[in-house]
Amino acid sequence: MSAAVLDLDLVPPLGEPRPHPVPEVATTTLPSGLSVVVVPRPGVPLVELRLRVPFAATSPRGALQHVARASVLSGAVLLGTAQRDAIGIAEALQGHGAELSVAADPDRLLVSTTLLAEGLAPVLGVLAEVLISAAYPGDQVEAERDRVAERIAIARSQPGVIARNALAARRYGTHPYAAQLPAPDLVGKVTAAALRKLHRERLLPAGSTLVLVGDLDAAAATDAVAAALGGWTGEGTAAGAPPAPTLAPGHLEVVDRPGAVQSNIRLGGPAPARTDPDLPAVRLASMVFGGYFSSRLVENIREKRGYSYSPRSAVDHLAAASSFLVEADVATEVTGAAFLETWAELGRMALAPVTEAELDAARRYVLGSMALSTATHAGLASTLSALAGSGLSAEWLAEHQRALAEVTVEQVQEASRRYLAPAALTAVVVGDAEKVTDALRALGPVDVTASAAAVPDPA
Amino acid sequence: MTAATGADLTLRHPVERFTLDNGLRVVLAPDRSVPVVAVTVFYDVGMRNEPEGRTGFAHLFEHVMFQGSAHVPKMEHARLVQAAGGTFNGSTHQDFTNYYEALPSEALERALFLEADRMAAPAITEENLRNQIDVVKEEIRVNVLNRPYGAFPWLQLPQVAFESFANTHDGYGSFVDLESSTVEDATDFFSRYYAPGNAVLCIGGDLDVGETERLVRRWFGQVDAREVPPTPNTGEPSPTTVRRDVVEDRLAPAPAVALGWRVPDPVGDLDTYLGTVLLAELLSEGDASRLERRLVHDDRLAVAQSSYVGLFGDPFDVRDATLLTTQVHHPAAVGVDDVIAAVHDEIGRVATEGVSAEELARVQARTSAQLLRQADSVLGRTLAFAGAELVHGRAELAGELAARLAAVTPDAVQVAAKGLDPGTAAVLELRATGGAK
Numbered sequence: 001m002s003a004a005v006l007d008l009d010l011v012p013p014l015g016e017p018r019p020h021p022v023p024e025v026a027t028t029t030l031p032s033g034l035s036v037v038v039v040p041r042p043g044v045p046l047v048e049l050r051l052r053v054p055f056a057a058t059s060p061r062g063a064l065q066h067v068a069r070a071s072v073l074s075g076a077v078l079l080g081t082a083q084r085d086a087i088g089i090a091e092a093l094q095g096h097g098a099e100l101s102v103a104a105d106p107d108r109l110l111v112s113t114t115l116l117a118e119g120l121a122p123v124l125g126v127l128a129e130v131l132i133s134a135a136y137p138g139d140q141v142e143a144e145r146d147r148v149a150e151r152i153a154i155a156r157s158q159p160g161v162i163a164r165n166a167l168a169a170r171r172y173g174t175h176p177y178a179a180q181l182p183a184p185d186l187v188g189k190v191t192a193a194a195l196r197k198l199h200r201e202r203l204l205p206a207g208s209t210l211v212l213v214g215d216l217d218a219a220a221a222t223d224a225v226a227a228a229l230g231g232w233t234g235e236g237t238a239a240g241a242p243p244a245p246t247l248a249p250g251h252l253e254v255v256d257r258p259g260a261v262q263s264n265i266r267l268g269g270p271a272p273a274r275t276d277p278d279l280p281a282v283r284l285a286s287m288v289f290g291g292y293f294s295s296r297l298v299e300n301i302r303e304k305r306g307y308s309y310s311p312r313s314a315v316d317h318l319a320a321a322s323s324f325l326v327e328a329d330v331a332t333e334v335t336g337a338a339f340l341e342t343w344a345e346l347g348r349m350a351l352a353p354v355t356e357a358e359l360d361a362a363r364r365y366v367l368g369s370m371a372l373s374t375a376t377h378a379g380l381a382s383t384l385s386a387l388a389g390s391g392l393s394a395e396w397l398a399e400h401q402r403a404l405a406e407v408t409v410e411q412v413q414e415a416s417r418r419y420l421a422p423a424a425l426t427a428v429v430v431g432d433a434e435k436v437t438d439a440l441r442a443l444g445p446v447d448v449t450a451s452a453a454a455v456p457d458p459a
Numbered sequence: 460m461t462a463a464t465g466a467d468l469t470l471r472h473p474v475e476r477f478t479l480d481n482g483l484r485v486v487l488a489p490d491r492s493v494p495v496v497a498v499t500v501f502y503d504v505g506m507r508n509e510p511e512g513r514t515g516f517a518h519l520f521e522h523v524m525f526q527g528s529a530h531v532p533k534m535e536h537a538r539l540v541q542a543a544g545g546t547f548n549g550s551t552h553q554d555f556t557n558y559y560e561a562l563p564s565e566a567l568e569r570a571l572f573l574e575a576d577r578m579a580a581p582a583i584t585e586e587n588l589r590n591q592i593d594v595v596k597e598e599i600r601v602n603v604l605n606r607p608y609g610a611f612p613w614l615q616l617p618q619v620a621f622e623s624f625a626n627t628h629d630g631y632g633s634f635v636d637l638e639s640s641t642v643e644d645a646t647d648f649f650s651r652y653y654a655p656g657n658a659v660l661c662i663g664g665d666l667d668v669g670e671t672e673r674l675v676r677r678w679f680g681q682v683d684a685r686e687v688p689p690t691p692n693t694g695e696p697s698p699t700t701v702r703r704d705v706v707e708d709r710l711a712p713a714p715a716v717a718l719g720w721r722v723p724d725p726v727g728d729l730d731t732y733l734g735t736v737l738l739a740e741l742l743s744e745g746d747a748s749r750l751e752r753r754l755v756h757d758d759r760l761a762v763a764q765s766s767y768v769g770l771f772g773d774p775f776d777v778r779d780a781t782l783l784t785t786q787v788h789h790p791a792a793v794g795v796d797d798v799i800a801a802v803h804d805e806i807g808r809v810a811t812e813g814v815s816a817e818e819l820a821r822v823q824a825r826t827s828a829q830l831l832r833q834a835d836s837v838l839g840r841t842l843a844f845a846g847a848e849l850v851h852g853r854a855e856l857a858g859e860l861a862a863r864l865a866a867v868t869p870d871a872v873q874v875a876a877k878g879l880d881p882g883t884a885a886v887l888e889l890r891a892t893g894g895a896k
Contacts, residue, residue: 004529004535004582006531010572018494018565021492044834044835094747094825114828114832116827140756150713150788150790154608158606260605292541294537294541294542303590303594306589306594307597308597329597329605361538364541364543365545369546371494371495371563375493375837377832379836
């Protein structure tokens with residue numbers, strides 16, 4: 001069959017867009033300082049709950065220990081309260097379709113669940129119990145700590161995790177963000193007493209945000225939160241991370257993983273924060289480069305050359321640092337060639353303008369995917385919770401959409417020159433050093449480290 | 460216990476259906492609450508249809524379907540969807556392959572044009588096929604070869620649990636088979652399995668039924684009818700013995716074990732099967748579940764455990780034969796036979812003592828919430844309707860599942876547990892041999 005030519009007369013034109021319903025957001029601050037965000041939404045008879053507690057390591061000195069303790073606390077906080085054991089907590093939630101999950105990242109603890117709408121008050125009651133009177137029973141904490149250490153060992157054997165850690169260590173130096181995954185030996189030393197102290201000092205309502213989205217009434221839900229969580233108090237305010245440094249990119253680092261059949265290429269550098277007026281242009285530049293299937297990077301190293309299954313780029317926000325990130329997992333034998341193509345596409349972004357068609361496509365995709373991702377209870381709840389982490393409200397969504405609509409080709413090029421230029425990016429490759437280093441050295445200086453270095457050095 | 464009653468759990472989305480002259484079955488599930496529409500085509504061909512020597516071909520062909528079509532050049536399928544603000548993907552399952560888009564509703568007709576164009580004539584060329592063989596090999600390296608536990612247990616346990624080629628072979632494919640695939644193979648595969656009469660088109664979300672039917676007839680009515688292959692019988696006689704094997708994983712830092720039991724026919728014996736689906740939830744979902752309590756908290760034998768029905772964890776996307784799988788990651792210091800004995804013991808307790816109505820009601824509440832959550836997304840709902848139409852012949856079943864599960868009795872769960880006989884289990888032990896420290 002001969003190659004098709006796109007006949008635009010044949011492609012059905014797009015109809016008139018229908019406006020997306022704008023969510024009615026009710027925000028209240030309780031006397032304890034907890035911010036409560038409630039959004040009633042039509043749809044299934046469920047409620048999505050997200051409680052975000054800022055929980056960053058606040059200094060480089062204690063960062064590794066804090067990350068280790070936070071990783072154990074995430075599971076151990078559910079091991080019992082003054083009133084119930086772990087099974088009792090789980091059963092009380094399960095009857096309402098709920099199951100609390102607690103996750104720690106470099107910025108926060110996030111407590112999440114879905115629940116049947118009728119169960120809001122009792123589920124909030126169990127949440128309050130956990131926040132106010134988590135018991136941290138010594139024997140069970142030790143067992144949880146051992147399980148966490150085993151799970152971390154498993155996570156650390158994943159090449160993607162090794163690569164993420166190596167890039168963070170390189171980019172953040174001594175800042176707490178460098179410690180993305182705890183060291184198993186530090187996890188092994190966490191005690192129940194340390195967790196009780198951490199809970200008392202850091203798991204605080206002031207500065208935290210509870211988001212509820214779904215089949216509920218805003219006033220009644222807010223009252224239910226105030227009634228259930230009124231007793232959750234504490235001294236001080238939940239704490240975020242200190243400002244992150246921007247370190248010079250330095251040499252390409254190859255993290256040796258002998259025998260690997262694939263190399264994990266990772267590049268990262270600073271990006272504008274959510275409130276920075278440069279952000280819309282950088283997001284669109286990232287899309288054109290590698291942010292979606294219709295991008296230059298995917299066309300080049302996947303659809304033209306077959307080097308990689310899922311090459312991609314993204315703008316990622318932590319509270320104290322935003323990043324432009326590039327990822328590609330490629331066959332060992334094409335590592336140098338794939339790195340070169342990625343590097344060249346970044347250079348092309350920095351030095352030459354994108355086309356109007358590329359910009360318009362990226363813009364429509366970003367706007368469309370924002371609408372899709374907030375069109376479910378769960379998607380909207382997670383989005384609002386993430387915005388709260390940057391001190392922003394739902395209004396940011398509308399403002400950001402307006403700003404995206406106005407970005408010009410020139411602005412994309414300026415943003416690319418500053419943020420996507422290959423010289424501005426820190427680069428890490430996890431792979432078989434013996435097989436990939438020579439080719440990479442042809443492109444610039446390379447430092448090779450043994451894979452054990454993926455474990456953060458407690459400097 | 461105040462979980463919602465069964466009647467409240469029935470999704471009230473109306474389902475309209477019609478069939479085109481070329482045999483294409485069409486399901487419309489309108490819901491105009493958000494201006495989003497989802498379009499999906501399910502073809503009745505999956506990994507179990509692959510012939511010997513062509514392992515991985517169903518999945519490879521799925522990739523080829525994104526390479527353009529009669530009126531759509533390479534890369535343009537993605538551009539036309541994404542530049543309309545939409546997302547797309549496809550996935551290959553044991554019994555079907557699906558393609559889907561979620562878009563702002565004003566882009567509905569564009570999605571219909573794209574799906575109809577590749578249903579009529581995908582761009583099967585030597586260049587596209589070679590390129591996608593390379594891409595699929597990288598996908599297999601990412602997901603299987605370059606990571607610990609990559610094939611465990613989904614590619615390895617079926618070899619122990621089943622007998623027939625359809626049920627035992629590697630659905631991702633061997634590199635030898637993938638590399639030797641030809642354009643002629645792809646053309647034959649398309650001709651045989653991608654007939655309109657072998658597919659279900661489902662459109663959900665913000666749509667007008669009358670207008671959408673007109674658009675469907677306009678774009679899909681042009682696709683020529685072809686002969687439809689019979690649905691192969693992939694069922695097998697139930698095993699009567701224990702089968703056991705060991706795999707070594709040089710990248711894994713710690714051991715693991717998987718047990719698989721044959722379960723009732725998901726389609727022919729749905730009511731009994733639903734008891735097994737709830738049993739899996741009762742065994743492993745959350746801290747209150749039987750195996751989490753026993754293996755993780757009480758006996759401290761395991762780091763993590765999970766039980767699920769269906770090869771990919773969706774109990775409603777498969778035909779016979781399928782498994783309930785229990786998967787346990789345990790420390791090296793714990794003997795695998797201790798883990799296996801504890802699993803059998805816990806299931807044995809359900810089989811001999813049954814479960815209380817209270818415990819089952821809690822599990823049903825949680826299961827309902829998870830089904831409703833999936834249905835909250837237009838795309839999730841549309842895929843569920845299409846899958847139910849293709850596998851079960853009734854799209855409506857997807858909307859009724861939460862209520863059907865809520866009606867399952869404690870007796871049915873006990874019967875399901877009796878089916879998980881230690882004497883008929885398939886056991887796969889993963890030994891961690893070296894690799895990461």
